[in-house]
Structures are given as C-alpha cells and as structure tokens.
Amino acid sequence: QQPVQSPQAVILREGEDAVINCSSSKALYSVHWYRQKHGEAPVFLMILLKGGEQKGHEKISASFNEKKQQSSLYLTASQLSYSGTYFCGTVPSGGSYIPTFGRGTSLIVHP
C-alpha cells in the first residue's frame, strides 16, 4: 500500500527550513528517501532502518518513528539545489524488502 506524503508541495525562499512527512498504514522495516529533479531520474538520499534512527546528509536529515509508522525529512537552510520532488519509499516489516513509493512532495526553492 502506497505511503502518504505531506504536504504535496512546498514553496520556500533560500535559507528557509522545510519538513516533509511520510506515513504508512503498515508496520515498517525501513524508509527510503529519494529526490528527483525535473526531467531526471530519482536519486537516493538515505535509508532509515527501524529503531528510531536519525540520519543526515549535509543539511538534509531524516527521522523514523517506528511506532507511529512515520518518517520525516528535514531540509535546513534550503538551497536552490534542493528544488525537486522528494519521494519516500516504505518497506513493510516481514515483507519483500522492496519499497513502495509515495506520490512525492514537490519542493521549490526561490532566491
């Protein structure tokens, strides 16, 4: 079942922060985050495994709340290069380990 991402779209000015949420109706083993720029392929950002782990990648970090079956992606002091569509992919516990992707969140960063 497809995870639900919110918000659907975010418009920011350079330097502002944003949070993208991903929630699932199933117990999760892991959450994957990808970013896709317009006309390009999705590119991997990070994987979070169950255990409440938080990871970071430059000024982009994420958390995973296993009990709530949710993950959040945090973009701090956003840069123009952060613009794109962010997808979460959820892997259910006891499943096939293949992520199911959400509909995506469009992030636009203005100068």
Place this chain on the structure above:
Amino acid sequence: DAGVIQSPRHEVTEMGQEVTLRCKPISGHNSLFWYRQTMMRGLELLIYFNNNVPIDDSGMPEDRFSAKMPNASFSTLKIQPSEPRDSAVYFCASSLAAISGDTQYFGPGTRLTVL
C-alpha cells in the same frame, strides 16, 4: 561506472505498435526493477528480478506488458500492443540485493508517448 543505462530515451509510437524498452544495470548488481511514472499514479513498480529471475510481477498492468532478463547485464520491457494510456516515463533501476533493501540506482528513464 556508467550507471544504469536505458534506451531509447524517448519513444513516440502509434497505438497498436510494439514497443521495446531496454536496460543495462550496473555491473555486479543482482536485482533489477522496472518502474512506470505518471502524474496521476506516481512511481509504480511493475516487476523486479533477482539474479535474472522474475520475483514479483504483480505490478504489471496487463498481459500486454512483458519483461525479460536473459542475462545479468540486460533486460527488456515490452508492450504489445501499445495504447495511449501507456504513455509515461519508464525507469529501470538496479541494486546490489533487493532482499536486503539496498539502495536502488535509477537509469535516466524512457519517455514513451503513444499516439
């Protein structure tokens, strides 16, 4: 490393024609995935292979779609006959091992337009 290679990058065809999309995964990767992306449905998994064997094809829309992986370095996705609703971007991705939820590396995609 050249990454995942897909061809063609763009395909325009007429309804009823056969379409074949091609993919070369990253060398050494054991799993290969075919996805379809549309505005309405987002990124959908069509089928994935592990060690050249199809593991889950439950995402294949209907019998008009078929996929093969004759060896570790090549896979095809065929649509016969094609219909306008098949218009989408088709991505191929590969990973070291799907069973451990490894990172997927996506190819540049094939933009298919069926008239």
